[in-house]
Amino acid sequence: MADIISTLTRPDEAIAAALPLLQAGQCLAIPTETVYGLAADATNPEAIARIYETKGRPRFNPLICHMADLAMAERHAVFDPLSRKLAERFWPGPLTLILPLRPESSIHSLATAGLDSVGIRIPKGLTGRLIAAFGRPLAAPSANRSGRISPTSAAHVAADLGERIALVLDGGAAPVGVESTILKVEDGAIRMLRPGGLAAEDIEAATGCTVIRPQKAGAIIEAPGMLASHYAPDAAVRLNATHVEPGEALVTFAGFAPAGIEKAALVLDLSPAGNLAEAAANLFSFMKLADASGAPRIAFAAIPMSGLGEAINDRLQRAAAPKT
Ligand code: TXA
Ligand code: MG
Numbered sequence: 001m002a003d004i005i006s007t008l009t010r011p012d013e014a015i016a017a018a019l020p021l022l023q024a025g026q027c028l029a030i031p032t033e034t035v036y037g038l039a040a041d042a043t044n045p046e047a048i049a050r051i052y053e054t055k056g057r058p059r060f061n062p063l064i065c066h067m068a069d070l071a072m073a074e075r076h077a078v079f080d081p082l083s084r085k086l087a088e089r090f091w092p093g094p095l096t097l098i099l100p101l102r103p104e105s106s107i108h109s110l111a112t113a114g115l116d117s118v119g120i121r122i123p124k125g126l127t128g129r130l131i132a133a134f135g136r137p138l139a140a141p142s143a144n145r146s147g148r149i150s151p152t153s154a155a156h157v158a159a160d161l162g163e164r165i166a167l168v169l170d171g172g173a174a175p176v177g178v179e180s181t182i183l184k185v186e187d188g189a190i191r192m193l194r195p196g197g198l199a200a201e202d203i204e205a206a207t208g209c210t211v212i213r214p215q216k217a218g219a220i221i222e223a224p225g226m227l228a229s230h231y232a233p234d235a236a237v238r239l240n241a242t243h244v245e246p247g248e249a250l251v252t253f254a255g256f257a258p259a260g261i262e263k264a265a266l267v268l269d270l271s272p273a274g275n276l277a278e279a280a281a282n283l284f285s286f287m288k289l290a291d292a293s294g295a296p297r298i299a300f301a302a303i304p305m306s307g308l309g310e311a312i313n314d315r316l317q318r319a320a321a322p323k324t
Contacts, residue, residue, distance in 0.1 A: 002162045004154050007031060007126040007171045014169050015130050021167055022134050027051050029143040029157045030130065031171025032066075032123035034094045034179050034197045035150040035284070036157045037140030038165070039066065048110040048139055054164045057146040062113035063139040064096050064180070065120050068132035073120050076105040076137060082185045082207065089206045091122040094176045094197030098184035111139040121180050125171055142179060147323075149231050149291075152177050152284045177281035178311045183211075195310040197280065231284070233291035233298060237320040241299035249295035251286055253279060256301045265295040270303070270312075280308040283315060
């Protein structure tokens, strides 16, 4: 079973335990503000292969490469002025930028799936310090088995992957709770490849540019990790529920009480106050709780599409998609 070390109370010990594993090409779980990542040396092909093997993930997905700071990012990717502005404004934070890979970058093609671009992000907290101490970028998808719900706590990671990895760094509950927003700047326009923990409204306010939303078919080619079924609980999922069927688990929002709520096996409210950031932070852990209740189906009340509601609705649609 994996060791769990708190980055909040034992930060130096956490880094001291993580560094030799990374140097040896092992993967370990790291906290980030969005979700926990399964991290390994992005320049070491065996290490990257271990990520795919540990997750049981199909090989064709490029991975996000996590950097310590902008200087490290600039050594691996070419920044146009608008991407640099986004980086300066939102890093460290829940933003991934797709950028042209520098030919001299040491990032291995297994991490980029052979693309000539790379997805880069700088996470908040101790993970940035760990990457700086390691001196190389860390490739890290979410620290869950392929197709399962992304982990927002060290306990989630340990339950899903604890038998397969040596170390989980525990940074507490992930404050954002959904994966980073993925953007790609093209010809001075900002395209959103994946809605996530940074709201489109905030990007538009900071840049004065309109964020171009993913076109369903194009998005799959552009961001190959965006498989329709993803983030899937074992239970069936029903969206925009306006009533509850007997025995269903209900996940609601802002105190909404649909008809039949008294027959629900379990009732969870993502944010009784109607706060979408709080709802995003609770989304995956409530999905897991509802799933663990043993209810055959989870009914989700409608969530508004503004702000982080866009990312929440994206993840709910994936959770409800037929499993492949
Ligand atoms: O919040 C997050 O982004 C989390 C934490 C751990 O950082 N990471 C995460 O990684 O969600 P992952 O591997 O689950 O998602 C990577 C996404 C995929 O949809 C992939 O297709 C896209 O990023 N991606 C990565 N590199 C890309 C590239 N060069 N071009 C297009 N899409 C890329
Ligand atoms: Mg994932």
